[in-house]
Each structure stands twice: as structure tokens, then as C-alpha cells.
Amino acid sequence: MPVSNLLLVILGLTAIAYYLGLRRSIRVAGAKGVRSLESLPSYYGLLTAVWCAVPALLVMLVWISAQDAVISNLVLAQLPADYSHMSPAQLTLVLNDIKNIAGQNIENATSSDAIKAAAEHYLSLQRIGLASMSVVVLSLAMLLTALLWKIIHPKLQARQQFEFIIKVFFLLSSLLAILTTVGIVLSVLFESIRFFHLVPISEFLFGLDWSPQIAIRADQQAASGAFGAVPLFVGTLLVSAIAMFVAVPIGLMSAIYLSEYADRKLRSIFKPMLEVLAGIPTVVYGVFAALTVAPFLRQFGESMGLDVASESALAAGLVMGIMIVPFVSSLSDDVINAVPQSLRDGAYSLGATQSETIRQVIIPAALPGIVGGILLAISRAIGETMIVVMAAGLSARLTLNPLEAVTTVTVQIVTLLVGDQEFDSAKTLAAFALGLMLFVVTLALNVIALHVVRRYREQYE
Amino acid sequence: MSSHQTEVLSTAERVNRSLKRRYAAERRFRFYGLASILVALVFLVILLGSIFFTAIPAFQKSYIGLNVTFDAETLGIENIEASNAFLTADYDAVIKAALRQRFPDVSSRSEKRTLYSTISVGGTYQLADMLQAQPELLNTTQFVWLTADDEIDGYFKGKIDISAPESERRIKDNQIAWLESLKANGEVKKGFNWTFLTAGDSREPELAGIRSALTGSFLTLLITLLLSFPLGVAAAIYLEEFAPKNRWTDLIEVNINNLAAVPSIVFGLLGLAVFINFFGLPRSAPIVGGLVLTLMTLPTVIIASRASIQSVPPSIREAALGVGASAMQTVLHHVLPLALPGMLTGTIIGMARALGETAPLLMIGMVAFIVETPQGIFDPSTALPVQIYLWTDSPERAFSELTAAAIIVLLLFLVSMNLLAVLLRRKFERRW
Numbered sequence: 001m002p003v004s005n006l007l008l009v010i011l012g013l014t015a016i017a018y019y020l021g022l023r024r025s026i027r028v029a030g031a032k033g034v035r036s037l038e039s040l041p042s043y044y045g046l047l048t049a050v051w052c053a054v055p056a057l058l059v060m061l062v063w064i065s066a067q068d069a070v071i072s073n074l075v076l077a078q079l080p081a082d083y084s085h086m087s088p089a090q091l092t093l094v095l096n097d098i099k100n101i102a103g104q105n106i107e108n109a110t111s112s113d114a115i116k117a118a119a120e121h122y123l124s125l126q127r128i129g130l131a132s133m134s135v136v137v138l139s140l141a142m143l144l145t146a147l148l149w150k151i152i153h154p155k156l157q158a159r160q161q162f163e164f165i166i167k168v169f170f171l172l173s174s175l176l177a178i179l180t181t182v183g184i185v186l187s188v189l190f191e192s193i194r195f196f197h198l199v200p201i202s203e204f205l206f207g208l209d210w211s212p213q214i215a216i217r218a219d220q221q222a223a224s225g226a227f228g229a230v231p232l233f234v235g236t237l238l239v240s241a242i243a244m245f246v247a248v249p250i251g252l253m254s255a256i257y258l259s260e261y262a263d264r265k266l267r268s269i270f271k272p273m274l275e276v277l278a279g280i281p282t283v284v285y286g287v288f289a290a291l292t293v294a295p296f297l298r299q300f301g302e303s304m305g306l307d308v309a310s311e312s313a314l315a316a317g318l319v320m321g322i323m324i325v326p327f328v329s330s331l332s333d334d335v336i337n338a339v340p341q342s343l344r345d346g347a348y349s350l351g352a353t354q355s356e357t358i359r360q361v362i363i364p365a366a367l368p369g370i371v372g373g374i375l376l377a378i379s380r381a382i383g384e385t386m387i388v389v390m391a392a393g394l395s396a397r398l399t400l401n402p403l404e405a406v407t408t409v410t411v412q413i414v415t416l417l418v419g420d421q422e423f424d425s426a427k428t429l430a431a432f433a434l435g436l437m438l439f440v441v442t443l444a445l446n447v448i449a450l451h452v453v454r455r456y457r458e459q460y461e
Numbered sequence: 462m463s464s465h466q467t468e469v470l471s472t473a474e475r476v477n478r479s480l481k482r483r484y485a486a487e488r489r490f491r492f493y494g495l496a497s498i499l500v501a502l503v504f505l506v507i508l509l510g511s512i513f514f515t516a517i518p519a520f521q522k523s524y525i526g527l528n529v530t531f532d533a534e535t536l537g538i539e540n541i542e543a544s545n546a547f548l549t550a551d552y553d554a555v556i557k558a559a560l561r562q563r564f565p566d567v568s569s570r571s572e573k574r575t576l577y578s579t580i581s582v583g584g585t586y587q588l589a590d591m592l593q594a595q596p597e598l599l600n601t602t603q604f605v606w607l608t609a610d611d612e613i614d615g616y617f618k619g620k621i622d623i624s625a626p627e628s629e630r631r632i633k634d635n636q637i638a639w640l641e642s643l644k645a646n647g648e649v650k651k652g653f654n655w656t657f658l659t660a661g662d663s664r665e666p667e668l669a670g671i672r673s674a675l676t677g678s679f680l681t682l683l684i685t686l687l688l689s690f691p692l693g694v695a696a697a698i699y700l701e702e703f704a705p706k707n708r709w710t711d712l713i714e715v716n717i718n719n720l721a722a723v724p725s726i727v728f729g730l731l732g733l734a735v736f737i738n739f740f741g742l743p744r745s746a747p748i749v750g751g752l753v754l755t756l757m758t759l760p761t762v763i764i765a766s767r768a769s770i771q772s773v774p775p776s777i778r779e780a781a782l783g784v785g786a787s788a789m790q791t792v793l794h795h796v797l798p799l800a801l802p803g804m805l806t807g808t809i810i811g812m813a814r815a816l817g818e819t820a821p822l823l824m825i826g827m828v829a830f831i832v833e834t835p836q837g838i839f840d841p842s843t844a845l846p847v848q849i850y851l852w853t854d855s856p857e858r859a860f861s862e863l864t865a866a867a868i869i870v871l872l873l874f875l876v877s878m879n880l881l882a883v884l885l886r887r888k889f890e891r892r893w
Contacts, residue, residue, distance in 0.1 A: 065740055163789040170699035173692045177716045177763070180756045184727055187734030250497040257494025270498055277505055279875060281817025283846040284512070284868050287853050291861055292511050322504045351476070353483050355490035376722060383724020385820035390853060410726050414823055417733065435730040439723065446722040450715075 003064070006134055010060075010141060014053040017145040021048025024152045032154075039159035047158045048148040050165055056141040063133045071125045078121055080114050098122050188439055191432030198426045199227045204433060206230060210396035210407075212416060212427050227430055229437070231396040235406035239317045239392055240381040242402055246321025247381075248374060251328025258329070259336045260358055278326035286390035289319035294391055306403060311393035314402040320387050324377050331376065331453075335369025336362060338457060368456040375449035379442040385410040409434045509872075516865035519657060522667060523617040524606040525580060526648040527559040531592060531599050538599070547593045552585035556607070564639055575636060581608040583656075583668040606650060611666040611859040616640060617649060620858070657866060661832040662848065666859035669852075671867050673834045677747055677827065677842030678816060684751025684838060685758060685815050690808050692755070693762030694797075697804070700763075701770040702792050721760035728757045729824025737825060744826035745841040753821045758811035765807020769800040802889030809882040813875050819846040845871050 025044035029037050037044070072095055076083075083094065094115065101119035152158075196204070207228015254274065258267055294315040301308030308314070339362050347357040363370070393405030394415060416431035533539075535558055536550040560576050561567065567576050584607040591605070592598055615621055616632050617640070627634055643649050660670030704710040732753035736742045742749050773796050781791040822828070827843050828851060835842035843851070845867060852864040 068741055159787065163787060166789060166793075167699075167703060170695045170703060173695035174699040174704070174713055176692060176696065176756075176759065177713055177720055180720060180731070180759070181716050183735050183756075184723065184731045187731050188727070191734060250500055253494045253497035254501060257491070257498055261491055261494055270502075273502055273505065274498070277501060279813065279879060280508070281819070281846055281871065281875070283817065283819040283849050284508075284871070287849060287864055287868060288508050288511065290853055291515075291864075292507075322501065325501050353487045355487045356483070358490070379722060379724075383726065385724070385726045385823075386850065389820075390850070410724070410820070413726055413730070414820070417730075418823055418826075418828055432730060432734070435727055439727050442722065442724055442727075443719060446719050447715075450718055 002130075003060075006060070006137065009138065010053060010056055013056075013138070013141050013145070014049045017052035017141075017148070018045040018049040020145060020149055021045040021152060024048075024149050025158070028152055028154055037154050038157050039162075043158040043162050044152050044156070047162045047165075048145060048152070050162065051148050052141045052145045054165075055144060056137045059140060060133065060137050063129075063136070067126075067129045067133070071122060071129060074125055075118050075122045079118055083114070102126075184439060188432050188436040191429050192436040195426060195429035195433045198429065203227060204229050204430075208398055210412070212412070212430055227426065229409075229434065231398045232407060232409050232412055232434070234398055234400070235313065235392070235396070236382055236408040236410075238313050238400060238402065238406055239320065239388055239408055240378060242314060242317025243320035243324055243381045243384075244374070244378060246318055247324035247328050247377060250321075251325045251377075252332050252370065254325065255329040255332035255336060256358055259333050260354065260362070274326045274329055277322065278330075280323075282323065282384060282386040283390075285319050285323050286386040289315050289387055289391035293319055301403065308403045309393065309405045311391055311405040312403050313392055313406045316388050316392035317402065319391065320381055320384055323384070323387065324380060327380060328373060328377050331373030332366070332370050335366045335373065335453070335456065338369065339365045366456075368452050368459075372449040372451075372453035372456065375445050375452070379445035379449070382445075383410065383438060383442050385414060389414050409438050413438070512865045512868050515862055516869045518618045518620070519859075519862035519866035520654050521618070521651050522654040522656065523609040523614045524650050524652060525609050525613070525643060526604055526606050526650065527556070527563060527580075528602055529555055529559045529588065529605045529607075530562075530602040531555065531588075532558070533600055536599075547589065547596065550589070550592070552588040552592075555588060556580050556584050563643075572635060575633065576639065578610055579613055579636070579639070581610045581665060581667045583608045583665065606652075608656070608667050609649075611857060613640065614667055615859060617644075617651065657863070661834060662830055662843070662851070663832065666855075666857050666863055669860070669863055671845060671848060671870060673831045674843050674845045674848035674867070675870075676834045677750075677831070678844040678846075680747035680835060680838050680842065681750040681754060681822075681827075681844055682812060682816055684748060685754040686808070686812060688751065688755040689758045689762050689811065690804075693759050693808070694766050694804055696759075696763050697766030697770060698792055698797070701767050702788070702796070717760045717763055720756075721764065724820075725757060725818055726820040726824065728753050729821030731756065732821060732825045743839055743841070745829045745843070746839050747827075747835065747842050748838040749825045750822050750827050750844065751838070753825060754815040754818060757818065757821065758808075758815050761811035761814065762804070762808050765810070766800070766804040769803025769807065770796060772803065773799045799891075802885055806882045806886050809878055809885070813878040813882075816874060816878070817846055817871065819844075819850055822847050823850075845874075 022041050022045035025037055025041045026034060029035075029041075034041050075098060076091060076095060079094070083091070086094070097115055098118045099122065101116060102122045204227050207226060208230050209226040209228045210231045211226045254270075258270060262270065290311075294310055294312060297312060297315050297318075298308045298310055343361050343365055344357055347361040348354075352360065388408045388411050392408060392411060394407050394411065395405050396407045396412070397404060399406060413431045413434050416427055416434075532555065535554045536552065537554070538547070538550050557573075557577050560579065561573070564576060567573055587607060588605065591603075609617070612621075612631050613636075616637070621630060621632050623630070623637065632640075640649070656668060657670045659672055660668060661673035663669040700710060700713065704713075732749055736749045736752055737744055742752075777795050777799065778791050781795045782788075786794065822844050827847055829841050829843060830851075831841060831843045833840075849864055849867045849871065852860045852867065
């Protein structure tokens, strides 16, 4: 039975279980009526339904995720003897062949009879697996329904039990956030450790040369592959610095204007328009940077007698800066609005003009919050991917010239992992090491920023 | 005494004298504020304007009308009864024959080759579909509108600078003569580019469309919605209504806030390492994309849902508890329905963000060249923003128009999702 049909059957069974539980509770209540039950009859139904569906679905999930590995091992074990001394990597290739033939993705006439037989075997095992899963899952569902039917009893606290199950579900959902963080840390950490076995961590952190091409042939140029990430760090910082150079003044001044000068009407027009900038997907900014801004800068540079690369840190940084403007302005807007009115009134009563009040009272008072917002914006700029992938270039040059092409940590992660299938080369592992760096740096920035912002808010609350 | 008086006077004077300067500074400061908003807005207008104007031509495409003779011999059909007779027939030869017939003067080999490139390779599929639908057309001559090649299409749209020297042009003088003669005879027409909406990706710009990418995006978002909404709401309910205030829940809170600020590409790495390499889910599949985007949008949904639950006044809870509802009943029957519009609004905004997300999808291999529309969540597929990224990289100029057109479609979806969120908020917003 295909998985989707099985799901439908379980759904049907669940509905039946609900009904059975409901009827059963009314039945056991007998002549004394449903008032003699511990809970409303519907809770008996719900409890039965939950016991029918949840364990069955869990078993199904585990079965599906485990089945492929089990079947693959069985198929490999069945292969003729000359396959048994192959390396694991070769076996993976053989297995891929088998799966492709089984899935009829390719009609590979050259593959040997042994492989074809194995594909047959694979298919039959898969059929057996699915069939036995259906049997197990459905009998589990029915068994548990029957069990519940049996134990329903006027003194059974169905509501409490049902609510407990729901509460456990709520609890588990909230743990997902922690699980995600742990998953991120573990996935980048493990691969990074493997990477640091191949490339010493000092070379990665302080090396000045980045050329991750691992040679296919020994005599190829740049055969060794160098993993010094400093050019990437410099490139990332350069692009982020340009972005912040654009975003901080524009974002901060817009926030000041919107919160201190603009009347209600102007505010209701400008604020949503700034938010539109925040809602545009980064890939669109990337297209704009690559197809409009970069050529424009190049032409402009030519007319000034400057040599601007067609992919430049400047183009990427400028566009990224504009992207971050709404981010800076909305965070600054929040903190400026949180400054108590009494501070403003005090400054006005001393005869300060509005701009003097803003510059000498409000900004200093809001400074921690603004700094926190800027830190968040920097972490955003460092982690931004699409704009730099499309507009900053790939060449890992150690330069501070914004007119040249630079590359960033995120660009290298993308180029190292897109299209590459081999998973244990230093090249792909390097991407995870870069990911680890990115995660650690942005996490540190976020923690500091959130801490600063929170402290600031507490100060005025 | 007198010295004191002069000092007071001089202070007032000083203030008065400085007033002009200070007011000028005030005006300047105000102007800077307005100017920075305007800079951002001008940028927005340029961004949208440039994309819009680049996109317009992509919604049209040129067709060339030819008298095509479905000659069985040219087609190489020997046995009409054979089941695959129409599938394997040589439609290319038919088009070539039609072109030769239309321009009998063309004789040299290189000129012929140029002539043949007028019609897109998609023309053969068009003819094949025609003949399979109506087998009786065999051995007749029909006037057929065939898709023009992208360079030819560019010429008709005025994209090619004819004043440039011939050697620098993609369209040569003899081609221009042919095309002008076709145009003069009314054998060229422009129509709405349905291919763009109905076809999958293609190496030929005139045959490329966004359908497979849209389907991929839809499947991915569907999974994201189905997972992130219930899980996010459940987590929010737990944290707001049931969780004890202790270190553990503080940790969860800090975690959620931090996850909201983790770069999206890191989620892509997580997806690659955990879902693909550890759990062995297929690469490039919407299921993996959906899972990754779920983890990414979950913080947004949780934060929005918590805010929404917080805005339900405690009197509601007290009333429910007062008439004997259990804590769970209070939440599920009273708090949740009141908080639901706010939760939905937050979820839609999270979905809109997920729809535009590209980087994590690159990590899990949703960048493949996909022609077929994915049929299920385990099929290889791509997503609309990734398709935009892929087309930007393509060398043919016509692809940049397609890129812009695809962006327009993406933005339309985003705008309608955000509008829906705003409407929901307006309709259900309640001040307690």
C-alpha cells in the first residue's frame, strides 16, 4: 500500500476510533447517564483517537526513515563475492546504480547481470518492506483502539489524560527551537572538526591564500589547494563596511525624521514605503546589483578614468546598504520613541532647538539601543548571501579597494557546496568550517546586541 | 553690579546672535532627515522601475508564420500505422523545407544555416503536437505560427541596434532583409508569451517558463505552512500559558530570539548535513526545502503568536476559569480563537519571507535545471527565487528579461500575501 493511501486509512481509522470511544463511554455510563463519567464523552473519543493515530504515525515515520538503510545493506550483502572487497565509496556507487535501475531512472545496458539482479532484489525488498509496514502500522492502530475500548470506564480520567498528551505536544514544539540550535551547532561543528584534521586551524584562520580547488590530476596547476580564509574575512568586512556606511546614516536619519519631525500623515506614508524595501527578497536586490548597479558603476568609473571591475565590492555593498536601511531605521525608531518625553521637554525648556535636543539629548540617551540595532544590522550584512553571490565576485583577492571584485564567506560557502556531490573532500568540509565561523560571529553579535537593547529598554521602563 | 548686568546682556546678545546659525543648523538637520528618506525611496523606485521596464518585453513573444507541408516523405514517416510514427518523425526537415520554400534565393550553406536558425527549436515540438492531435494533416500544407528564435524575437522588439557595424551584431544584414520581408507580408505576429507561464526551464529563452519553479515553490511553501503554523502556535501557547518561569524557559526564549537572527545560509547547511546526509532525504526535493524553511520561519511564527496571545486580556482567561473550564480548555476554547487572527498574520508574513528565500535552497541542491513540473514533494524541483538566480547567470540576453518578469511574478505573490495579512489584521484587530 503506498504511503499516501496508508495515511488516508489511518485517518479513517482515527475517525472510527473517536466514534467508538464516544459510544463506549456512553455505554459504560449505562443507566446512570453521562453525568456519572469523569469527563465528557467526547474526551473519551478524543483519547481513543489519539491512541489510535499517534503511535501508528510514529512507527510509520521511524520505519520509513530506517527502511532504506536496512534494504541497502541487505542488497549489498546479497551481491556476489567479487563485490565484497570493494571500498565503501565504490559500494556507494554500486548502490546508486542499483537504485537507479530499480527506479528506472536510467536504462543502463552496460550494467552487469549481478547489478540487475540486485535491482530486482531491491525492488522486491522494498515491496515487502512497504507491505509489512502497512500491516504493522494498521494492526498497531487497531490494537490500541481495541485496548482503549476495553479500558474505558466511568472512572477513567479521559480529559486529564488527553490534555496531558496535548501539553506534551506543546512542550515538544517549544523544544524544537533548542533542537534547531543544537542541530546547527552539531552539523557545522562535526564537519569543521573533520576539516581541521585535514587543514590546521591556524592555517585556516591566518592563511592569506584561498584557492580551494583540489586537483583531480596530480600535475594540475594549484594542485594543493590552499585554505587561508583571511581574504574572505577581509572581503566580508569590506562589503559589510560599505553597506553600513550607507545604511547607518540613511537609516538613522530617516528614523529621526520619522519619529521627531514627520507629522502623522507623512509618517503613515513613508514608514510603509520603507518597509517595502525590507520585504523585497534578497535575490531581487542581487539581480538589481548585478544587472543595473554594477554596469552603472563601471560606466561611471570609466568616465572618471577609474577602473571598476564588473563585479565589485562597491556595487554589492551599496545595494546591501539600501537593503539594510529599513532594518536600521525601524530599530532606531523603536529606541528613539522609547526615550521619555520628559527629557525632550527638559531640553526645550532650556532653549535648545529641536535638532540640538535630538543631537545632544535624545541620541546620547538612545545610544545603547542604536548601537545594539547597528550590531544586529552588521550581523545581517555579514550573513547576507544572495547579493554578494551575484554582485561581489568569486576571486579571493586580499584587497581593501572597493572597486575590485572581492569574495565573502557566504559566497564561498555557496560556490563550494553548489553542484558538488562528494562529501568528504576538504573542499566541501571547508564550507562547513566557514559556516561555523559565520554562525559563531553572528551569534556573538546577536547576543551582545540583544543584551544591550534589553538593558537599554529596562533603563527607561 | 554693573558688570553683572553687562554679562547678562551679553549672554542674551550672544544667544540672539547665535540664533541665525542655530536655526540654519536646525533646517539643515531637518533636510538631512528628509533627504535620507527620499534617497531610500528613490532607490526603491529605481529598483522597481528598472525591473518593471526590463520585464515588459518578456511578456510578449514573436511568432513567424510559415506554410508548412506535412510531407510524409520529408517527415520520414514510412508506416503511418506504427505507434511512434509521429513521435520520431523529422519535423526539423519540414521546417527547413518550409523556410527554403519561403526564401528560394538562399543557396549557400552558411546562409541556409542562418536561415534555419530563424525558427526556435521549439517549432519542432509545436508541429509534433499538431500532427499527433490531427493525423489527417499529413500530406497537407498548413499555415502555422511558429515561435521565433530569441535573437529574432529581440530584433522584432527593437533590442538590436541596426546602426552598429554588421560584424558586431548578432543579426546580420541578410537576416534583416528576410525578417523585413516576413514583416511586410504580415507573416510576423506578436502574442502574449504563454510559454512563460506554462513551460518549465529551458536552455532557449523563448521556450523557458516558470511553471516548474512555481510548482516547486508552492510545494515547498505548503510543507512550510503545514509544519510551521501548528508547531509555532503550539510552542507559543506552551511558552505563554503553561511554561513555568525558570532558567529552562529563559533558555528557550533566548534561543528563539537568536534563531530569528541566524543567517539563512546557515539553515541551509543544517538542512544539508542533517536532512540530506544524515536522514538520507533526496537532494533538490521540496520536502527538504520545506523542512529547512520551516526551521527558519518558526521563530517568526512563534514570536508573532506569542505577541498575539499576550494581547488577549486576562479577564477572558479568568472568566473561563471562573465557570469551571480547565486550563487547557481555557486556552483552546477561548484564548486561541481570539489570538488566531494575529497568529495567522504573523504566519503569512513568515511565509512571504520564506517564499523569497534563496540561499538555503541553494545549499540543499534546489538549483537543478528542472524542465518537468514536479509531481510530488520528493521530486527534484527548484523554486521561483532560485530560478531567478539561475537565469541571471545565463549568458543569453533574453534571459535577463525573463529574470525581470519572474521577479514581477514573485513580487506579485509577495504583495498579495502581505495584503492578505494587512486585511486580516484590519478585519480582526480588536482593541480591548
